[in-house]
Amino acid sequence: MHVFVSQKPLSPVRWHQAFPDAITVRTPDEASAVARGKGCVWLDFTCLKPVDRQLWLEQAKALKCPVVVLSNVPNDDEAVHVFSAGACGYCHVLAAAQQLQEVALVVEHGGYWVGSSFIEKVLQLSADKLSQVPAPEECPYSELLTEREMMVAREVARGATNKEIASSLEITERTVKAHLASIFAKTGARDRIQLVLRLNHIASSTV
Structure with a gap:
């Protein structure tokens, strides 16, 4: 089960190309109904304020499942922050479907995914x-x-x-x-x- 948490009015097609059974919700709280202890949660940080990003990370951590952060402007400082907050993956929000599948494979097996740089x-x-x-x-x-x-x-x-x-x-x-x-x-x-x-x-x- 893959749950995308996003404020976007419409889910990007590539998310569903990567995971046909993916579900999109508006907040981490909504994700708890389907993802607690199982599956993978993807947090779309696009357009979120810093305070909301922190809140989402804290709420997602309580779900007891791998958390991947999607950023529209990936950077080292944010990478360190999201990993220290408990995330297992960090990549660009525009990542292709194949890359999303690769990220999922790594984090669901206990690993970490982050850019090579x-x-x-x-x-x-x-x-x-x-x-x-x-x-x-x-x-x-x-x-x-x-x-x-x-x-x-x-x-x-x-x-x-x-x-x-x-x-x-x-x-x-x-x-x-x-x-x-x-x-x-x-x-x-x-x-x-x-x-x-x-x-x-x-x-x-x-x-």
């Missing part, structure tokens, strides 16, 4: 910040992670793949995956992007 900036910021922290004990998760796990986490923050991490640390990719599974469990992160955000305090603990 934002990811690159997060990873670059992570690399810059981590390069200024020579001692592992200075990391906010140093008491939870082993020294080897900290090394793996740092490589992830720099954007390294499992293969690259294995080569850099002279371990197998299987061992890298095992370390990542432990890191995710200890930090509460569900994927690499969330791990980077947590390691660098870019988003709050609600992400």
Whole structure:
């Protein structure tokens, strides 16, 4: 079930092209009748005032299901804000039907969707910040992670793949995956992007 929350008088055709069974409502409260605990909720931020956007995010969070924010002017500051408020996805309101389907696939499986440019900036910021922290004990998760796990986490923050991490640390990719599974469990992160955000305090603990 896909529920679009929008103030538009008519739903864009691409929404229904992506999800033929999609429903459009006017407020998050109306979405609660059909989306609580199941499906995906899409918040159309077009023309909303900042105070209303915050209210919608708070109301949508109570629905206990993946929330994706659609923005007519996507930007990094808003991306950080919506993720810290509990959203799982953030994309342009004019996204094509195929892209909406891709977003849904990611967030419904526990992942996060955001533009590649934002990811690159997060990873670059992570690399810059981590390069200024020579001692592992200075990391906010140093008491939870082993020294080897900290090394793996740092490589992830720099954007390294499992293969690259294995080569850099002279371990197998299987061992890298095992370390990542432990890191995710200890930090509460569900994927690499969330791990980077947590390691660098870019988003709050609600992400």
